[in-house]
Amino acid sequence: MIATWPCSLADGATSDELLVTIGEGDKASLLVIPPLFAEHNLMRRQMVLVMRALANHGIVSHLPDLPGWNESLAPLRLQTLDGWRSVIAQAAEQFGTTHVFAVRSGALLCPPQSQGWLYAPQSGAKLLRAMIRAQGISNREAGIEETSEHMAERGRAEGITLAGWEIGAPLFGELEAAEPLQSDGLTEIAQNGVGSPGLWLRAEPGENAEQAERIAALIAKAIDS
């Protein structure tokens, strides 16, 4: 089911964002926290496949959009990691989710004391490094020379557009220091336990039913036990 959910912003306004919910039942309900930026687009189909596979195990899951993401009308350059974290915490409360399933850099947004799974979590510093590198390569092709170090300085001082994503200075600074949440209630799912290579590595969005089924089975088994 595709709906919208009202999400309260830091300035007191409310923004209606997209929400995908799949499954029925009251066994468990999962908040899917997608990765940021390009990997969100690359992984979206696969996340929905995992959600469908979870539904077959009787588990409900919700995939919310946040301000600045996907179809959101809120400008990305004004978003902060703190703002997103508070919106994710709101989502968990509104939907009454029992667990989180955070994908890649989605692990940076987990509410404290979360229970659930971090799938191939990535730190903010690594995420930025990859985006700066991609920007550097496309700069060089366009005949522009700017070192990675200089791009990082610019990001910290005034914000920067990396590979098409407008990152404001506060968000850039927050990402440099952000690590996936560590908590006793969180279990890491490493890609080598899922089978074939991670789909975020590819240039185009893909899907892999076998990987989705493995992830769902692993989660369902833990919830049932």
Added chain:
Amino acid sequence: MSTQPAHTDEHEAANEADTYIAAVDSELKSIIADVLGLDTDDVAQFTPETGLFGHLPELDSMAVAGLLTEMEDRFDFIIEDDDVDGEMLETYGGLLEFAQTKLSEG
């Protein structure tokens, strides 16, 4: 024969070096297959002369960024801006030599 043990040591050291080079070769091929979505059997056929950037349609500039980042993660070294040049990405042999040099520095 007093030279016999020395000879065996040398032989073993050479074997170890060969095993190490083969391990780096196989990991690099696996990274290329993973990042570019190529068939592992096809990548296994790569020789030092196999052309990469400008030869493989899958390897565009974004894929280069992904490839270098994945190499950093899996080999646990850092690739600086200055390390990246045309020669290193032109052939599989160039990339393999780059990885081996980086690993020996670390």
